[in-house]
Amino acid sequence: MTTTLDTPVLAGEEREARPRRRSPLDRERPAVRVAAWVTIIVFGGFALLPVYWMLATALTPDGKVFAYPPALFPADVTFEHFASLAGNSQLFDYLVNSAIVSGVTAVLSVIVSAYMAYSFSKYRYRGRRSLMYLVLSSQMFPQALLLVTLYAVFDAYDLLNTYTALVLSFTTFTLPLCVWMLKGFFDTIPDSLIEAARIDGASQLRIIHSVIVPLSVPGLVAAGLFAFVRGWNDFIFALTLAGPDKQTLPPGLANTYLGEAQTAWPELMAASLVVSLPVVIAFIALQRFLVGGITAGAVKG
Incomplete structure (x- = not known):
């Protein structure tokens, strides 16, 4: 006398073996992350650039404040302006x-x-x-x-x-x-x-x-x-x-x-x-x- 047993584990394994279809959201995630980071960097730079320019001006000697073209990074750094405070x-x-x-x-x-x-x-x-x-x-x-x-x-x-x-x-x-x-x-x-x-x-x-x-x-x-x-x-x-x-x-x-x-x-x-x-x-x-x-x-x- 023989009996057959259904094994749900095999059915589960068959389901796992099937390739999962990628949803449109999965395909868009890398692009969304890149766009989010670009947005953060742009707005962060827009907000922090005036602060950096204030710091660069404060560290620049008096004779080079109005140099043209203006330098993004001061060549000569001085702390005398902070010391004067x-x-x-x-x-x-x-x-x-x-x-x-x-x-x-x-x-x-x-x-x-x-x-x-x-x-x-x-x-x-x-x-x-x-x-x-x-x-x-x-x-x-x-x-x-x-x-x-x-x-x-x-x-x-x-x-x-x-x-x-x-x-x-x-x-x-x-x-x-x-x-x-x-x-x-x-x-x-x-x-x-x-x-x-x-x-x-x-x-x-x-x-x-x-x-x-x-x-x-x-x-x-x-x-x-x-x-x-x-x-x-x-x-x-x-x-x-x-x-x-x-x-x-x-x-x-x-x-x-x-x-x-x-x-x-x-x-x-x-x-x-x-x-x-x-x-x-x-x-x-x-x-x-x-x-x-x-x-x-x-x-x-």
Whole structure:
């Protein structure tokens, strides 16, 4: 008596022996990778070329800065322009002013925008959507257009040439984007967490401080970093509203190295590179919070 047994292993081996047909996606993958790397290199070079040119200018001796044709790589390298920054005490004063104004602006913007964004995200009341778009529409006006009005208001309250004038003006223009950034982040937080906290007897402020804020650290860091960079890079308001003692780095560098008859380009490039390091270090240290805070509001959970 003989029996026959079907062996599925052989069938599987026959299937494996068959040549796998390549899909159009497989044939396109090498081309897609090459195109992606070319795009990254082109945009990376476009973004980093000005930084490299600043570094090359800062390392070039004064007599060869305006040589023609310009050299892509400086033949003679000098560090005297960076060394001269150490003896410039006024530059350190500008740096301290920028740190104070930018830091206070970041903290104030995060606090105010967090409460506003929570209201827009978790409350439903008449006029909420109109108020949201009204806050966003303030970004449509050129900031220089409002400078005359702000100058008159600060002059009437004797706030010119003070840190308060700079912090209030910077915070005014950073709030709209910070509010919308945090609203998108708060929208991803389930309402069930808030309801559970209410059932446990938590007040509204306790819910915000003990439930919402710990879950929103990436969004708060992203908003704070945006506000900090806004205060660090501003030129026109710091030049107009602050006197020589309270000026920040952008107008301070312009007043120090830019002149009517001559401009010290190597020293200006060296100083610009040095004062950019705090912002670069902040971005590197907080990049994971920054990416999470910006992208969290893009997809609702």
